[in-house]
Each structure stands twice: as structure tokens, then as C-alpha cells.
Amino acid sequence: MQFFLLLSVFVVATCGLIYELIAGTLASYLLGDSVTQFSTIIGVYLFSMGIGSFFSKYFKKNLLAWFIQLEIMVGLIGGTSSTILFLLFEEVESFRFLLYMLVSLTGILVGLEIPLLMRILKNKLEFEDLVSKIFTYDYIGALLASLIFPLVLVPYMGLIKTSFFFGILNVVVATVLCIKFEKEVKWASVLKTQSIAVIILLLAGFVYSEKIMAFTESLSYPDKVIYAKSSPYQRIVLTKNSKELRLFLNGNLQFSSFDEYRYHEALVHPGMQGLQEHNDVLVLGGGDGLAVRELLKYNTIKTITLVDLDGAITSLFKNNHMLLDLNKGSLLDKKVKVINADAFKWLKENSPRQFDFIIIDFPDPSNYSIGKLYTDTFYRLIYRALKENGAAVIQSTSPFVAPLSYWCIDTTIQSVGFKTLPYHAFVPSFGDWGYILAVKGTQYSIPDNFISNLRFLNHETFQQMLIFPKDMEKKKTEINKLNNQAIVHYFEKEWSEYLH
Amino acid sequence: MKAIGATMVASSFSCSEKSNDIPASIVGASVAIGHKLRFDKIPEPTLIEEIDTIIVGGGVAGLSAARYLHKKGNHHFKVLELENSAGGNSAYGSNNISAYPWGAHYLPIPNPENSEDLFDFLKEANIVTSFNSKGLPVYNDYYLCFDPEERLFINGYWQDGIIPNFGLSEKERKEIKDFMLLMEDFRRRKGMDGKYAFTIPVDFSSQDSEFTALDKISMAEYLKQKGFTSSHLYWYADYCCRDDYGTNVNNTSAWAGIHYFAARKGEAANASQGTVLTWPEGNGFLVKKLSEKLKDKVISNQLVYSVKIENGKVLVDYLDSQTHKTHRYIGSNCIMATPQFIANRLLDRSHETISQSTFSYAPWMVANITIKEFKDRKGAPLSWDNVFYDSKSLGYVNANHQNENTFHDKRVITYYLPLTDGDPVAERKKLYDTDALYWRNHIINDLSQIHPEIAKSIENIDIWRWGHGMVRPIPGFIWSDERKNARQSIEEKIFFAHSDLSGISIFEEAFYQGTRAAKELLNKS
Numbered sequence A: 001m002q003f004f005l006l007l008s009v010f011v012v013a014t015c016g017l018i019y020e021l022i023a024g025t026l027a028s029y030l031l032g033d034s035v036t037q038f039s040t041i042i043g044v045y046l047f048s049m050g051i052g053s054f055f056s057k058y059f060k061k062n063l064l065a066w067f068i069q070l071e072i073m074v075g076l077i078g079g080t081s082s083t084i085l086f087l088l089f090e091e092v093e094s095f096r097f098l099l100y101m102l103v104s105l106t107g108i109l110v111g112l113e114i115p116l117l118m119r120i121l122k123n124k125l126e127f128e129d130l131v132s133k134i135f136t137y138d139y140i141g142a143l144l145a146s147l148i149f150p151l152v153l154v155p156y157m158g159l160i161k162t163s164f165f166f167g168i169l170n171v172v173v174a175t176v177l178c179i180k181f182e183k184e185v186k187w188a189s190v191l192k193t194q195s196i197a198v199i200i201l202l203l204a205g206f207v208y209s210e211k212i213m214a215f216t217e218s219l220s221y222p223d224k225v226i227y228a229k230s231s232p233y234q235r236i237v238l239t240k241n242s243k244e245l246r247l248f249l250n251g252n253l254q255f256s257s258f259d260e261y262r263y264h265e266a267l268v269h270p271g272m273q274g275l276q277e278h279n280d281v282l283v284l285g286g287g288d289g290l291a292v293r294e295l296l297k298y299n300t301i302k303t304i305t306l307v308d309l310d311g312a313i314t315s316l317f318k319n320n321h322m323l324l325d326l327n328k329g330s331l332l333d334k335k336v337k338v339i340n341a342d343a344f345k346w347l348k349e350n351s352p353r354q355f356d357f358i359i360i361d362f363p364d365p366s367n368y369s370i371g372k373l374y375t376d377t378f379y380r381l382i383y384r385a386l387k388e389n390g391a392a393v394i395q396s397t398s399p400f401v402a403p404l405s406y407w408c409i410d411t412t413i414q415s416v417g418f419k420t421l422p423y424h425a426f427v428p429s430f431g432d433w434g435y436i437l438a439v440k441g442t443q444y445s446i447p448d449n450f451i452s453n454l455r456f457l458n459h460e461t462f463q464q465m466l467i468f469p470k471d472m473e474k475k476k477t478e479i480n481k482l483n484n485q486a487i488v489h490y491f492e493k494e495w496s497e498y499l500h
Numbered sequence B: 001m002k003a004i005g006a007t008m009v010a011s012s013f014s015c016s017e018k019s020n021d022i023p024a025s026i027v028g029a030s031v032a033i034g035h036k037l038r039f040d041k042i043p044e045p046t047l048i049e050e051i052d053t054i055i056v057g058g059g060v061a062g063l064s065a066a067r068y069l070h071k072k073g074n075h076h077f078k079v080l081e082l083e084n085s086a087g088g089n090s091a092y093g094s095n096n097i098s099a100y101p102w103g104a105h106y107l108p109i110p111n112p113e114n115s116e117d118l119f120d121f122l123k124e125a126n127i128v129t130s131f132n133s134k135g136l137p138v139y140n141d142y143y144l145c146f147d148p149e150e151r152l153f154i155n156g157y158w159q160d161g162i163i164p165n166f167g168l169s170e171k172e173r174k175e176i177k178d179f180m181l182l183m184e185d186f187r188r189r190k191g192m193d194g195k196y197a198f199t200i201p202v203d204f205s206s207q208d209s210e211f212t213a214l215d216k217i218s219m220a221e222y223l224k225q226k227g228f229t230s231s232h233l234y235w236y237a238d239y240c241c242r243d244d245y246g247t248n249v250n251n252t253s254a255w256a257g258i259h260y261f262a263a264r265k266g267e268a269a270n271a272s273q274g275t276v277l278t279w280p281e282g283n284g285f286l287v288k289k290l291s292e293k294l295k296d297k298v299i300s301n302q303l304v305y306s307v308k309i310e311n312g313k314v315l316v317d318y319l320d321s322q323t324h325k326t327h328r329y330i331g332s333n334c335i336m337a338t339p340q341f342i343a344n345r346l347l348d349r350s351h352e353t354i355s356q357s358t359f360s361y362a363p364w365m366v367a368n369i370t371i372k373e374f375k376d377r378k379g380a381p382l383s384w385d386n387v388f389y390d391s392k393s394l395g396y397v398n399a400n401h402q403n404e405n406t407f408h409d410k411r412v413i414t415y416y417l418p419l420t421d422g423d424p425v426a427e428r429k430k431l432y433d434t435d436a437l438y439w440r441n442h443i444i445n446d447l448s449q450i451h452p453e454i455a456k457s458i459e460n461i462d463i464w465r466w467g468h469g470m471v472r473p474i475p476g477f478i479w480s481d482e483r484k485n486a487r488q489s490i491e492e493k494i495f496f497a498h499s500d501l502s503g504i505s506i507f508e509e510a511f512y513q514g515t516r517a518a519k520e521l522l523n524k525s
């Protein structure tokens, strides 16, 4: 008996610490700031163990049966904890509450165990011997856990598998005790059935952990996720490390605060500086307000209309203080009107209004839904929405990685009557990135000077941006139409070749 | 173990329970009123009115006749339509997610020859926006079917396009290719009379017996005679026959079967050959355009129950299904734009000697399903037309496909099932004897083969039963005397206009028959 019970101390201690480590790691993965996360979780865990120890005195009879019962519960809660946390991460608001609740619950249960064990063994061992043995096993277990966790478990099993594995270990100990001490344990058969059921459940979890992982994308981000939310339209994730903030939509990088100024200056100023008039500007997409921030450098602009599909994005960029720092509160400016609507439909139905300059900042044409926004039909609506001497600029993926896609956009824009000015800029986070300026009328002239408060663009830089080296030269392509979606086919082919 | 067993039982329960919660109902097609024609005694008409022309039936043929009369300045006519709105087999519906078709859902870009009236109409409707320097029509971008157009679920995978390819042996692929080449050859062939072997309208096809002889055998026999053995090729031919004619490969004449592949020669300035025109409401869009100028001419909810000639006038008796009153029009002319079996009943020609037995009709079940985003299988993404290899159905069409929006959280899909297993009379009886729940379960089972969890996403299913969906081009029918004679006017007062008269039920034929009847009527006077 003695040996088995001491062995279980060892397992309990290992498992307990593992659950704590899992919670800490998960919290820093999902919420960022690992120092705070680890220290609060360790604190809450230890404190909860204290609560458990305190309440242990209320257990008067059937101590061994209670011990086994606790063991099963710890196995169940600890084993499923990482899955629960991963899956419920979407509810960010209640996530912290859930996290600390699970941590305290495990802490309380583990905290109950050691005192109970000591009481079970108290008549079998001398007190000095008992204390020394129990704590020896306890601390050895802790050491083992803290070593294998970062070195073996996280890299080879991952968090979800690890927690199921230790849950199973916990319950197996309970089962063994149950069988070994069948006669001494009250309700042995109930406990046995329970533990078998829990083992099966945890095993199933262990086996299907890949599937569970598929639901949980957080680990695919290199940096700490500081915000994650699913809007009806997309998955919005913000990550942060010591020097940059990044926005991902459906897993695709939208910008990095490190170099987004390059991207946005190149998007906005060549058009703005070359136009005679820019009273009314329309921004399609670009709900992050970064293009608008650049626009607001011109006092002469009278109105800015921003149409973005996703209200969750525009409100995030109107409210989050880190993002307000980045876009300088541009979306809150009184010149700016934000409309949440589908750009294609909005343009089709808002025909009378015309603009001097239109900025088109959509995601890349990686699927048929977005491919529609790069068609001749769409550009015809843009043409109609521009004043006589207006212009539009289109973010046009990378002419280096995807030259056919890039030049397909150019060909398509020209096919509806625009003159085009293709240019590109190097944005480290993205690579060599392309833009196309679509010019209606005759008043646009390539700018000689740029406003002074820019970090990237000036006269010389822009001259270079107009040059397309041999490996990015203009290619002959089809016109992208609603009924051929040529660009989606080009894009799929070019980017998948590049990424594999 | 017990615990897990119990949860499994519980979950399978909740799954079937879930599909039991899905509301399903049968809508449309006033079968009950139509049956009055056959069984009820109807009171003598009370209200009597005189008019030039009465058009019986507001389907595509009837509306095309009306459009033509109106265009030529003849305004003294009415169209009497049984249903509560015009359209017939091209009817449509809508809910707060999308408009959707109940029957016809597309028009391939039409042939340039013998289609002047059709192109006039397409211009009126802004479907053709202009002609380029080579004279090719430029179609409205919003109406050409957006890419991706079609996909086929075969061997566990969504392949691009519906000609079977994924997982086929080289030998089968070669057979299919040979077959397509043969069809391509027929597409270009002309007869001794200088006419295309296969064209639209059917009337303008060559009369060479080399080609018309193909009408005597079935499409399946034709494939056999040509030495084809690939089961996937038979499936494809069968799919095409069921899709266009509601008849399987064994019961479709080879002439009609080949017509499907070889008759279309339409070209466009801004689309490739074989592109189709489509709208969320399907050909309901064409119906709206046809009737745009006919607002006060089309009277719906009117069941015509008798048409006869007395004292040189045509008497058309009809029942208003809202007021249950009967009326009579006395006119100089009448155009019968109803299916042939109804025209015969209205004219009380059942005793006549000319056999009408060759006109037979395919029953169809069509369902419009409102659905949340659902999990898709691997391969090509959701397309306009989504076909299943292992199913009696034709799969589903995505009604939201032509919507310019980039995002949809809900959509309507239209599910098509021609009942081709048995004899049409028996299949029709089965169609009317079964209820909405039966069809709901059938549809969910069929869709679940491809999308196992689809029941969870379905919000509503509406079902339409077409007892006499379309005329069947069975062997011998297209080039039969019965078909040819059926359009003969009665005393140059009653004219016939319906796609039945072409033997092939498609928009172009219905439009042609309607316009032709209107021209005959105008020519006589």
C-alpha cells in the first residue's frame, strides 16, 4: 500500500505542475505578456492549493475513496483544460475568467490531495518519515515535470496532447488504486466505472487531438496574439512582439507596424500628388484607417469616404488604443465618413456621387469572391465613380512573385478606358509590392515633389519605383472578367509555386 | 463504455431530430385547380366580354406571342394565366436571402442564325448591350455566368467541370474525348439542303434522312452502335438527357441527345462558346423582361376550361380562381400557349382521330433550400452548377451565384430531380402521392452523401412538383407527323404556341413558337 500511495504522490505532483505549466504557456500564447501570465497563474495555482489544503479537514471518512475520486476529477479537468481553453479562446471577454477558474479548480483539487494522503498514511509511517517521503516524491515529481515540459512535451506532443496524456496518467493511477484496494475502498465499483469512462474520453481526445488543433489556430502565429475575434466576415487576429504589431485577416498578414508606412505612403501619395484636385476621396477596403491617416496629411481634402465590409475592423481601429496610436485616430476625424458595406454593391448602387481619387485596398485575389473586385465590370464602376479628371490606385499583389496576376490587373484596368501608371515598392514584410494608378482624363502628371512629412517617398525613390526590372516586365495576359476570373487562376498558380 | 455509447446514441438522435425540425412545404403549381378541368362541373359563364385576341397560358411561349403582338401595335388582347403569376416553367420565387428559379434557370448564348426576333428581345432587355465590329453580340457582364461555372462530385472529390475526369482510366478518358469530337463534328455538319444538321429552333434543322434517322433510336442505342462502352460516358450522356429533357438515356431519341451537344453555335464578343446567361431568379428574369410592357394585359389566377369556335368567333371560358366566378371572352382569334395535353382538353378534341399519344411529359421535383454556410468537400469551390455523380438528382444550382457581393452567410440553392426511373404516369402519381416530409428526407439524404453535416445548415425547404414538367423527346417523336401537325391552326382562328410543338423544351423554342404563332395570326389578317 505504502509504495502505491507514494507512487501516486509522485504522479499527482507531476501532473499538477504540468497542468499549471500548460495553463501558463497557453495564457502567454493567447494573451501575450508571458511574465505576467506565468506569475499570475503560478500565484493563483498555489493559492488555490492552499484553499484545498484548508478544506481537507472537512473530509472525515472514506479518505481513500475520496482520494481516488479527487484523482479522477483532476485527471478529467486537467486533461481537458487545454482543449477547453483553446476552443473557448474566441470568447475573449470571458476567457480570463475561464482560465483562472480552471487553474483554481485544479489547484484546489491538487491541494486537497496531499493532506488527505498524509492522513491515509499517518498510521502506517512514522510522522517524520511520512513528511519526508511525501515531500520528496512531491518535489521530485515537480522537477521531472518542469524539465520534460519544455524539452520533450511541448516540442514533440504539443499542448493538447500533453494535457490529455497527463489526464490519462492521473486517472490510471486512480484505477490502479481502486483495483489494488478494492476491499478498503467504499464505492469501488462506482469509482471504477467512472475512471474507465474518463479514460476513454481522454483517450478519444488524445487520438483526435489533431482535429482539435485544426480548430485552434493561435499556435500558427509566431508572435503573441493580443486580440482575436471572428466577425461574420473573417477571423481578425492582432499579434505583437517587442517591436511590431501585426494584423492578420484569415491568417493573412495585412500589415506590420514596422514597415506599413512604406506600403501606405506608396499607396496614397503618388496619386494624391499628381492630381490637380483632390477634394473628395473614396477609400475601398482599408478599414485599418492607415491609408486615411496618409490622406489626412492634406488639409485641402474636403471629404473622405471609407467603405469597408467589416464593421468589426473599423470599430476595432476606432477604439483600440494601440491601433489608434498607429492610425492617429484617422477614422475619428470629422472629414471621414465610414460606411460598412460590400464595395461592389455599394458602388453599383451609389452611382451619382463622384470622387477625385479612389484608393482600392482589397485583399489579394486568392479566391473567386475577391476575384470579382478585380474584374473589368468592377473597374467600369470605378470609372463611373470618378470625376472627369480623377484617378484611382489599386493595390495589386507582388509583380515579382505573381507577375501574371499583377499585369492582368493592369490589362484589365486599361480595357475599360483608363491609362495606367504601374509602380512598385519594397515593403520588407510583404516583399516587392505592386500598385497600379488608373488615370481618367488628361490632368494627371507624374509628381516631381512629395510633401515633406513622409518617411519613405521622395522624388528619387519614386523615379525608381516606376522602373520594372527584366524579371518583372509587363506580360501579356487575359482580361479578368466575372465569367472567367482569369486572375484567380493566375494568382493561385503563381503564389502556390512560390510558397512550395 | 456505457457512457460513451449513450452519448453516441444521443447524438445520432439529435442529428435526425435536427433534420425533423427543418420546415418543408409544397408550394406553387395549382394542381388542384387544374384538376377541376377534368372532374368538376363548372357553371355557365356570367360575364361576357369581346376582344380581338385571347392568349391562353402565360408561359414563355404565351408571353412571347403577347410581346410580338404588342410590338406590332396590336394592343387589343389579354393573356389568361392559371397561376398567380406568369412564367409557367420559368416561374421564380424569392425570400429575404435571394430570388430563385422554380424551373428554367439559364439560357445559353443563342445561335446567330434564325434568331432575329430573339436578339431583338435580348437588346430590349439589355442582355445584349451592343455588337462589336465583327458583329458579335456583347453581353451584359452581370448576366454571363460568373466563374466558377460548374463542378462534379466524383470519386470523393469535386472536380472542375462536369465531364467526368477525376479518377478515370486513360481508356475511358479517350472514349469520352472521342465522343466529344464526334459531337463537335455534328455541330458543324450541314445536310444536302444546306441546313445545319442540328440547330435551334429545331424547325430549321436539316431534313436529311441521314440525320433524322437518328430520331428512331435511343441515345443509349446510338452510343452502343458507335462502340462506346465507358460507364462514365453513359453517365454523362444520361445526365445531359435528364438535365435538358427530364428523360434518361434509354428513353431519349439519339437525335435529341445529339442536339444537346451539337445544336449550339452561339458566339459572343465577351464570352467563350457555350457560356450561359443566368440570373438569381433563373429564366424568371426573362419572364419579367418579356412581360415588362404587358402589365395590364396578363391576368393571372384564371383557369381557362373551354375554347371553342361558334359562329365564326372564338369563345374562351375561364374561371377566376379567386372569386370562383366564370367568364367568357368572345374573340376573333386565340393563341393556345398551353401544353398540348391541356390544349386538347380545352378544345375537347379527345374524340378526334389524330393520335396525340406521342406527347408525353416528364415529371420533376424542384426544391429551393435556404441554407447557412456549410462545410464543403475537397476540390473545386462552390460553383453555379454543382452536380453529383452518384445521384438520381441533377445536384444543385447556387441562386446567389450572380450576386456581385463578395460575402454570403446564407444562400439559396435550387435542387433538381427529374423522375426518370419508371414510366412517367407512375412517376407522376408518386410525385403527387408523396408529401413535403417525404421529399425533405429524400433531399437531405441525397445532399448528405456529399455534405454529411448539411442538415445542420438547412433552414427551410420549399418544394415544387411539376407533374408535366416538359415534353419528352422519346425516340420517334421529334420527326413524327403528330408533332408537325399539332401546330396547324383551326380555321385560322385558333393558333398554337408552346415549346411542346418543338419537341424540345427550352427557352429559345418557347420564344420561337410564341413569336411564330403571333406572326401567323398577323399574317392572316
Ligand SMILES: Cc1cc2nc3c(=O)[nH]c(=O)nc-3n(C[C@H](O)[C@H](O)[C@H](O)COP(=O)(O)OP(=O)(O)OC[C@H]3O[C@@H](n4cnc5c(N)ncnc54)[C@H](O)[C@@H]3O)c2cc1C
Binding pocket: B056, B057, B058, B059, B060, B061, B062, B080, B081, B082, B083, B086, B087, B088, B089, B090, B102, B103, B104, B105, B106, B107, B283, B302, B303, B304, B305, B337, B338, B339, B342, B364, B366, B466, B469, B470, B497, B498, B499, B500, B505, B506, B507, B508, B510
Ligand atoms: C424543372 C424544369 C427546368 C427547366 N430548365 C430549363 C432551363 O434551364 N433552360 C431552358 O431554356 N428551359 C428549361 N426548362 C424548359 C421550360 O419548359 C422552357 O424554357 C419554357 O419555360 C417553356 O415555356 P412554354 O411557354 O412553352 O410552356 P409553359 O411554361 O408550360 O407555359 C404554359 C403556361 O400555361 C399555363 N396554363 C396551363 N393550363 C392553363 C389553363 N387551363 N388556363 C390558363 N393557363 C394555363 C401554365 O400555367 C403556364 O404558365 C425547364 C423546365 C422545367 C420543368
